[in-house]
Amino acid sequence: MSNQANANVEKEKGPAFEWWMVSIFAIGAGFSAFVSLLIPPYVSEATGNVAEAGIVMAIISLAAVLGPVLGGFADKYRAHRLVLLGGLLGMVVAFVAYALSAGDTLVTALDAILMGTSIAAISAVAPVFIVGAGKPQALVAKQLTTFNLINPIGQVVGGVLLSVAVTAGLSYEARFWIAAAVIFVVFLIVLPTSAKPAAKIQVSEPGSDDGESKPVGLKQVLASTFGVYLLVLILSSVGNNGINNQIANIFPNVYGIDSATTSGLISLAGLLNIIFYIVAGKWMARSGAMPDFTFGTVIRLIGALGLALLGLLTKNAPLVLVAISMQLLYQSNAFIRFAQPVLGVRFSALGPGGASGWVIGAAAIGSFIGSLLGGLLAAAFGYNAINWMATISIAGAMLLVIFSLWPAERKKRAAESAAAEAAA
Secondary structure, three states: HHHHHHHHHHHOOOOOOHHHHHHHHHHHHHHHHHHHHHHHHHHHHHHHOOOHHHHHHHHHHHHHHHHHHHHHHHHHHHHHHHHHHHHHHHHHHHHHHHHHHOHHHHHHHHHHHHHHHHHHHHHOOOOOOHHHOOOOOOHHOOOOOOHHHHHHHHHHHHHHHHHHHOOOOOOOHHHHHHHHHHHHHHHHHHHHHOOHHHHHOOOOOOOOOOHHOOOOHHHHHHOOHHHHOOOOHHHHHHHHHHHHOOOHHHHHHHOOHHHHHHEEEEEEEHHHHHHHHHHHHHHHHOOOOOHHHHHHHHHHHHHHHHHHHHHOOOOOOOHHHHHHHHHHHHHHHHHHHHHHHHHHHHHHOOOOOHHHHHHEEEEHHHHHHHHHHHHHHHHHHHHHHHHHHHHHHHHHHHHOOOOHHHHHHHHHHHHHHHHHHHOO
């Protein structure tokens, strides 16, 4: 027994960081910074149509519904490494295409599909290198924490690079080339370091009912607590991504904040995310996923409402208050993203893979609606309309959390406590 115990301890030892993990850096730098800060203003200026920027961002967001398809392909053909590297290379090609497109509407739309699909590929497959490799729970938790922290680090680096580029007066084309170069470096790092980790991925689940997806129909999925949870994710994503995807247009047009300052605030958000990801992880380990998720939704609502109210001051809003509201919105991501997949499995009658697929799809649908509706509202009523759209949408999500998800959570906890007492 002693030897077995020692073996288990040794198994739980392992590096918190592996080089392939920098793949998620591409999401932080590529999506949270480069895409959100470059594409909306570039498309708006090139086309002269603010609604078109919303459509492009909506296309990028909607492509994320391919996440479950790409993940299923990777499982079926043991192609996790191929999908991951393809996603990184796809982002490089997409940024290069934007640099060369000269604002061509057709190229911009097709490029948005490539960008969204590439982001979906990385997002769907990269976590599998940790959770699908049969690692001990302690090592999984340690590596997931590191993995999640790399995302905001990428956001910080991307925001700083763009801030410097704007200050230096570089053109949009030059900024797109910088974005492509950064993601290509990530690709070169992941290419040689992902082979061994990919070989350790266990495609087949253990032979238990819990490891297999259960055949559950669409009606049964939607008419359940899990269905309510998906609606919460959609509404919350409408608000959060509606603002995030147009932040580069909202800040100068609503508050008179220049591009360099906006990039700096994005970088600050990524830096603070690093701290709050650690806080969120420790809190969830102690109290469960629902408190984390609820707190994230609350501060997301406060941030959106603050931005909307400050937008009424027509460019006279104090910068510090705008920055605080924006940071509350961005810091909500740390708490919600940590809890989101856990609650998906907790409230679903599906297996973990199926639940994750639905969660990814719901977030993508919300982002699509937020981007599309936000662009249309901005064109009709001005950019502050996006902030009000976000406030209303997130408030709806908050009501569902309070009056539906928390009663379901309390019921689950009571059942789990009763089961634990019976087992004792």
